[in-house]
Amino acid sequence: MRLIQLFKKELSHEARIWVRDELVSEQQANTILARYGTSLSDDTDKNSFGYYLLMSLGVLFIGLALILIVSHNWDEIPSSIRTGSLLLLTLVTNAVGINLFLSQRTRAGIIWLLFGGMSYGASIMLIAQIYHLGEHFPDGIFWWALGILPLVVFTQSRLLALLSLGLASIWLVVESGEGFFPTLYPIFILVALWLTLFHARSRLLFLACIVGLLVWINLGLAWVMGSGYHFDPFAEQFPFSLGLALLINGAAWWLMRAEKSDWREYGLVLHIWLLRAAIVTLLVLSFEGVWEEYSSDRNWLSVISVIFIIVSGIVAFRLSRASGRYASLPVLMLTGYLAFSFTLVNSFSHMEFIAAIATNLMLLFMGILLIRRGIDQSETHYFYTGIVVLLLTAFIRYFDLIGDYIGGALLFLVAAGILMAAAKYWKHHVSLIALKQGEDRE
Amino acid sequence: MTIPDWLHKKPGKRTIQIGLILTLCFQMAVLSVEYLGSVLPIWTGEEIILKTEPVDPRSLFRGNFVRLNYEINRIPTEPHTEFKIASVVYVSLVESKGIWQFDTLNAAKPHQGTYIRGRVRRSDSDTVQVEYGIEAFFMPREKALKVQNEMGGQAQVRVFVAPNGKARAVGFQCLGDAC
Numbered sequence: 001m002r003l004i005q006l007f008k009k010e011l012s013h014e015a016r017i018w019v020r021d022e023l024v025s026e027q028q029a030n031t032i033l034a035r036y037g038t039s040l041s042d043d044t045d046k047n048s049f050g051y052y053l054l055m056s057l058g059v060l061f062i063g064l065a066l067i068l069i070v071s072h073n074w075d076e077i078p079s080s081i082r083t084g085s086l087l088l089l090t091l092v093t094n095a096v097g098i099n100l101f102l103s104q105r106t107r108a109g110i111i112w113l114l115f116g117g118m119s120y121g122a123s124i125m126l127i128a129q130i131y132h133l134g135e136h137f138p139d140g141i142f143w144w145a146l147g148i149l150p151l152v153v154f155t156q157s158r159l160l161a162l163l164s165l166g167l168a169s170i171w172l173v174v175e176s177g178e179g180f181f182p183t184l185y186p187i188f189i190l191v192a193l194w195l196t197l198f199h200a201r202s203r204l205l206f207l208a209c210i211v212g213l214l215v216w217i218n219l220g221l222a223w224v225m226g227s228g229y230h231f232d233p234f235a236e237q238f239p240f241s242l243g244l245a246l247l248i249n250g251a252a253w254w255l256m257r258a259e260k261s262d263w264r265e266y267g268l269v270l271h272i273w274l275l276r277a278a279i280v281t282l283l284v285l286s287f288e289g290v291w292e293e294y295s296s297d298r299n300w301l302s303v304i305s306v307i308f309i310i311v312s313g314i315v316a317f318r319l320s321r322a323s324g325r326y327a328s329l330p331v332l333m334l335t336g337y338l339a340f341s342f343t344l345v346n347s348f349s350h351m352e353f354i355a356a357i358a359t360n361l362m363l364l365f366m367g368i369l370l371i372r373r374g375i376d377q378s379e380t381h382y383f384y385t386g387i388v389v390l391l392l393t394a395f396i397r398y399f400d401l402i403g404d405y406i407g408g409a410l411l412f413l414v415a416a417g418i419l420m421a422a423a424k425y426w427k428h429h430v431s432l433i434a435l436k437q438g439e440d441r442e
Numbered sequence: 443m444t445i446p447d448w449l450h451k452k453p454g455k456r457t458i459q460i461g462l463i464l465t466l467c468f469q470m471a472v473l474s475v476e477y478l479g480s481v482l483p484i485w486t487g488e489e490i491i492l493k494t495e496p497v498d499p500r501s502l503f504r505g506n507f508v509r510l511n512y513e514i515n516r517i518p519t520e521p522h523t524e525f526k527i528a529s530v531v532y533v534s535l536v537e538s539k540g541i542w543q544f545d546t547l548n549a550a551k552p553h554q555g556t557y558i559r560g561r562v563r564r565s566d567s568d569t570v571q572v573e574y575g576i577e578a579f580f581m582p583r584e585k586a587l588k589v590q591n592e593m594g595g596q597a598q599v600r601v602f603v604a605p606n607g608k609a610r611a612v613g614f615q616c617l618g619d620a621c
Contacts, residue, residue, distance in 0.1 A: 087473055090473065094466045094469065101462065102459055120469045120472075127473065127476045127480060129580040131477075131610060132612075133476075133480060133575060134575050134576050134579075134611075136561075150461060153453075154453065154458045197449075198445075229527050
C-alpha cells in the first residue's frame with residue numbers, strides 16, 4: 001500500500017507516540033515507517049519549516065511591494081539614481097545570499113537569494129520603465145526567469161525553482177498571448193524535473209512540470225499548424241492531448257514501480273490526478289452536444305490523431321502491464337474507446353449519438369472497475385471515486401437525456417444490467433476464491 | 443534502467459561557489475546590457491520628431507504608461523508582399539515641416555539618410571504593422587491621462603535614433619502640462 005505525503009506525516013506522528021508509550025522500540029518504528037518511505041524524524045523540523053515558509057512568503061510580499069513602488073514612476077528622482085539603487089540592491093541581496101549559502105546557513109541564504117531574484121526582476125522592469133522601452137515586454141520576464149535558473153541548479157532549492165518555473169510559465173502565457181511561440185520553455189521544465197527527480201522532493205513542482213509540458217506541446221502543435229508564423233489551433237489537438245495523457249499514465253505506473261520512494265510517490269500523485277482528469281473529461285464527453293461541437297472531418301490529421309492514440313495506448317499498456325490488471329485494463333479500455341469514438345465521429349456523419357453512448361458505457365465500466373479496485377486493494381479512495389462516478393453519470397443522464405425518454409430509460413436499463421452482471425460476477429469470483437482457500441487448507 | 447551518475451551527483455562546494463558568482467555576474471550583465479541598450483541611442487543618436495496618438499493602458503509589471511500609436515507603425519506595402527512576423531525591417535524617414543515621416547520600407551539597412559529599425563508585428567495584404575520599441579511611454583497615471591486628454595490624436599514625440607537604427611523615445615513635444 002502506498003501512502004500520500006499527508007498520511008505519511010500522520011503515520012510518523014503516530015509512530016512517535018507509540019515509541020513514547022513504549023509500544024514499539026525506536027528501531028521497530030523506523031523499520032515500519034521505512035516501508036512507506038518515511039522515518040521518525042520526518043517532520044520533527046516542522047517548526048523551522050513553518051518559519052522558513054513564512055519568511056519566504058514575507059520575502060515574496062516585499063518583492064511585490066518593490067515592483068509596485070517601482071511602478072509608481074518616481075519622476076522627481078533622477079533616472080541614474082533610480083537605476084543605480086536597484087542595481088546596488090540586486091548586487092547586495094544576492095551577494096549576502098551567496099555568502100550565507102556558502103557558509104552553511106542554507107535556508108537564510110536561499111531567502112536572501114529569493115529577495116535578490118525579486119530585486120533583479122524589479123530592476124529589469126524599472127530600466128524598461130525609465131527608458132520607455134516598448135520592446136516586446138515578455139522578453140523582460142524571460143530574462144528574469146533565466147537569471148534565476150542557474151541559482152536552482154547550484155542551490156537545489158525548491159523555492160527558487162518554483163520562482164523560476166512560475167516566471168517561465170507567466171512568460172509562456174504572455175509570449176503566446178502576444179502571438180509568439182515560447183520555444184525555450186522546456187529548459188525551465190527540464191531543470192525543475194531534474195531537481196524534483198534527483199535532488200529535492202516536491203510534488204507541486206513535479207505536477208507543474210507535467211502540466212507546463214502539456215501546455216507547451218499543445219502550443220507547439222498549434223504553432224506548427226500555423227507554419228511557424230502564428231498559432232492555428234485545430235480540433236485534432238484534443239485527441240492528441242488524450243493520447244499524451246495515456247502515455248503519461250503509463251509513465252505514472254512505471255514510476256510507481258521505481259526503487260526510489262520519491263518516484264513512487266510522484267507516480268501515485270500523477271496517476272490520481274490523471275484519474276480525476278479522465279473522469280471529468282469522460283463526463284464532459286458524455287454529452288452528445290460536445291461531440292457535435294468537435295468538428296473534424298476525415299483528413300490526414302484525424303487519421304494521425306487516432307493512430308497516435310493507439311500507439312500511446314500500446315506504449316502505456318507496456319509500461320503499466322507489470323503493475324497488474326488495475327493498471328493495464330483501464331489503459332486498454334480507454335484506448336479502445338477513444339480510438340473507436342474518434343474514428344466514428346471523424347469518418348461518418350451523425351455519429352455523435354453513438355460516441356456519447358460509448359462514453360456513458362465507458363464511465364460505467366470505469367466506476368465498476370474503481371469500486372472493485374477499492375475493495376480488492378483496500379483503498380477507500382478508489383472505492384468512493386467509483387461510486388461518485390456512477391452516481392454522477394446517473395445524475396447527469398437523468399437531467400440530460402440521450403435520445404427521448406424511452407432512449408434515456410433504455411440506457412438506464414442497460415446500465416442496470418451491466419451493474420447487476422458485474423455484481424453477479426463478483427459474487428461468483430468471491431465464492432471461487434473461498435472454495436480455493438478451503439481446498440488449500442484441506 | 444541505469445541512471446547516469448552526473449544526474450544524481452551534487453556539485454562540489456567550489457563548483458557551487460563559482461556557479462553562484464557567475465550567476466550574479468550573469469544577472470548584472472543582463473541589467474547592464476538592458477541599460478546600455480536603452481541609453482546608447484540617446485548618447486549617440488540623432489533627434490527626430492514623430493507624430494503619434496496616445497492611449498493609456500497599465501502594465502502589470504511596469505506601471506502606468508501611455509501607449510503610442512505612431513503614423514509609421516502602419517506602413518503601406520505593395521499588394522501581396524509577404525513579411526515574416528518578427529523579421530527586422532528598416533524604415534527610411536524624410537523630414538516635412540519639422541516632423542519625420544515614412545519614406546521607404548527596406549529589408550536591409552539603408553546606406554544613407556535617417557532610418558529607424560523595427561520588427562514586423564503583423565503583415566496584411568497591403569499594409570505591414572511595424573514596432574520600433576518606442577511604443578510605450580511611462581509616466582504617473584494622472585500625467586498619462588492628462589497627455590491623453592490634452593493631446594488627443596495630435597501628440598508629437600522626441601525620439602533619438604542611433605546610427606544602427608535603434609530608437610529611444612525621450613519625451614513629448616511641449617503641449618500643456620504634459621511635457
